[in-house]
Amino acid sequence: MAHHQHHLTCHAILRACACVPTAFLFIANGITPIALNNFVGFSNLPNQHHRRSVKRGFHFTVMVVGESGLGKATLINTLFNSQLYPDRKPTITTDLQSTLEIKQISEEIVEQGVSLRLTVIDTPGFGDAINNNEDSWKPIIANVEARYDSYLEQELRLNRSQIVDNRIHACLYFIPPTGHALRQIDIEFMKRIAPRVNLVPIIAKSDTLTEEEVQVFKQRIMDDITHHQIPVYHPPTYPDDDPETLNETRAIDSKIPFAVVGSTKEVTTPDGRKVRGRAYPWGVIEVDNEAHNDFVKLRQMLVRTHMEELKLGTDQGLYESYRTSKLRAMGREQEIFSKEINPAASMEEQRLLHEQRLAKMENDMKLVFQQKVQEKEAKLKQSEEELYARHREMRDALERQRSELEDKKRKLEGLIHNAGLNKPTTPEKSRKKGIFK
Numbered sequence: 036m037a038h039h040q041h042h043l044t045c046h047a048i049l050r051a052c053a054c055v056p057t058a059f060l061f062i063a064n065g066i067t068p069i070a071l072n073n074f075v076g077f078s079n080l081p082n083q084h085h086r087r088s089v090k091r092g093f094h095f096t097v098m099v100v101g102e103s104g105l106g107k108a109t110l111i112n113t114l115f116n117s118q119l120y121p122d123r124k125p126t127i128t129t130d131l132q133s134t135l136e137i138k139q140i141s142e143e144i145v146e147q148g149v150s151l152r153l154t155v156i157d158t159p160g161f162g163d164a165i166n167n168n169e170d171s172w173k174p175i176i177a178n179v180e181a182r183y184d185s186y187l188e189q190e191l192r193l194n195r196s197q198i199v200d201n202r203i204h205a206c207l208y209f210i211p212p213t214g215h216a217l218r219q220i221d222i223e224f225m226k227r228i229a230p231r232v233n234l235v236p237i238i239a240k241s242d243t244l245t246e247e248e249v250q251v252f253k254q255r256i257m258d259d260i261t262h263h264q265i266p267v268y269h270p271p272t273y274p275d276d277d278p279e280t281l282n283e284t285r286a287i288d289s290k291i292p293f294a295v296v297g298s299t300k301e302v303t304t305p306d307g308r309k310v311r312g313r314a315y316p317w318g319v320i321e322v323d324n325e326a327h328n329d330f331v332k333l334r335q336m337l338v339r340t341h342m343e344e345l346k347l348g349t350d351q352g353l354y355e356s357y358r359t360s361k362l363r364a365m366g367r368e369q370e371i372f373s374k375e376i377n378p379a380a381s382m383e384e385q386r387l388l389h390e391q392r393l394a395k396m397e398n399d400m401k402l403v404f405q406q407k408v409q410e411k412e413a414k415l416k417q418s419e420e421e422l423y424a425r426h427r428e429m430r431d432a433l434e435r436q437r438s439e440l441e442d443k444k445r446k447l448e449g450l451i452h453n454a455g456l457n458k459p460t461t462p463e464k465s466r467k468k469g470i471f472k
């Protein structure tokens with residue numbers, strides 16, 4: 036919702052920028068507009084967005100649920116003005132054990148160059164088996180959830196560029212025009228489906244009730260919905276909605292549950308107009324006449340004003356909460372908040388992170404290497420010095436030894452010399468001897 040509001044605010048700013056003669060750039064807090072001196076061009080963003088969307092085309096998936104013969108096929112054909120469902124006779128179910136089958140029809144419809152892939156999921160057989168109605172909702176819920184599961188599975192894949200989105204954007208629930216109140220089966224179904232899809236309650240074939248009956252029936256239905264706290268879809272309003280939008284949204288909301296008439300057949304009114312409607316002996320009920328039924332408001336909501344809202348609500352509200360509980364049940368809490376990450380950006384981010392990590396490792400290794408080299412060099416230097424010191428020591432010792440030896444040698448030589456002088460031939464000796472003689 037916050038995202039949506041932000042989106043809307045951006046649009047409002049862009050609209051404002053495009054309209055005023057001098058463009059203004061609003062600072063993020065929205066307080067001070069900065070005047071731009073020249074046309075920058077971002078006011079063209081909505082057009083770019085529009086062109087891209089038209090090129091890509093749109094898709095919308097709607098589910099119809101209700102008993103056989105309530106006019107589901109007719110209403111879809113009337114809504115999209117197409118023969119999505121081929122003409123056929125109403126099927127009358129006689130099989131009391133009727134089991135529910137779920138069918139899907141998909142068709143590309145084009146209006147003024149804009150294409151819409153419309154997918155309708157039909158649930159023939161719902162509520163038709165008289166004794167087996169309690170569980171009618173089960174296969175429908177299973178189908179809705181299977182679509183979420185498939186989306187989630189694709190989302191969790193590494194390559195998320197080709198996601199096929201089969202999620203249901205709205206479920207039209209056809210309430211039979213009994214004029215009383217909701218039946219047990221209506222309450223059971225609506226209670227269970229509403230937390231999973233945008234539930235749009237519809238009073239089928241409202242032309243079979245009088246105007247007063249429709250009003251009373253609507254009130255009773257809304258009372259039941261409130262009493263059972265069934266979260267049916269209400270078109271949201273936003274603080275920056277202009278008064279016209281606000282009034283339109285409120286007018287749509289006031290019609291819930293939509294009392295509709297469906298018909299693709301053209302009939303002639305008493306005043307000679309050709310209209311889509313149903314002719315009765317007492318007059319003509321016009322499909323596209325707001326005074327006759329709520330078809331126009333229903334179409335406005337589903338197709339003209341709130342289709343994107345319904346899709347956004349499916350993605351960011353209903354699917355999101357399903358996804359959260361599913362991931363939690365799977366013990367994958369860490370992935371709950373990872374949805375917004377753009378896969379390409381995320382891969383790029385991972386690559387950069389990886390490169391940064393590698394560069395850091397390389398740098399660390401270089402530092403360690405340098406440190407080791409320095410340590411080794413210091414050690415070598417130290418042992419070199421030690422060797423020198425030892426060398427010097429040894430040399431000194433040898434020197435000392437040599438000088439000692441030389442001393443000794445000199446002494447010995449001195450002795451020898453002296454001894455040589457003391458020989459008889461020496462004059463002193465002879466003299467001494469001569470004295471003693």
Ligand SMILES: Nc1nc2c(ncn2[C@@H]2O[C@H](COP(=O)(O)OP(=O)(O)OP(=O)(O)O)[C@@H](O)[C@H]2O)c(=O)[nH]1
Pocket residue numbers: 101102103104105106107108109110124125126159160239240241242243295296297298313
């Ligand atoms: N009075 C009235 N009849 C309607 C209306 N819409 C459809 N019908 C008629 O009701 C019959 C059944 O209409 P379908 O559109 O085939 O109904 P369905 O709900 O798709 O029926 P299943 O395919 O059996 O589930 C047809 O004869 C329609 O002409 C309506 O708004 N008012």
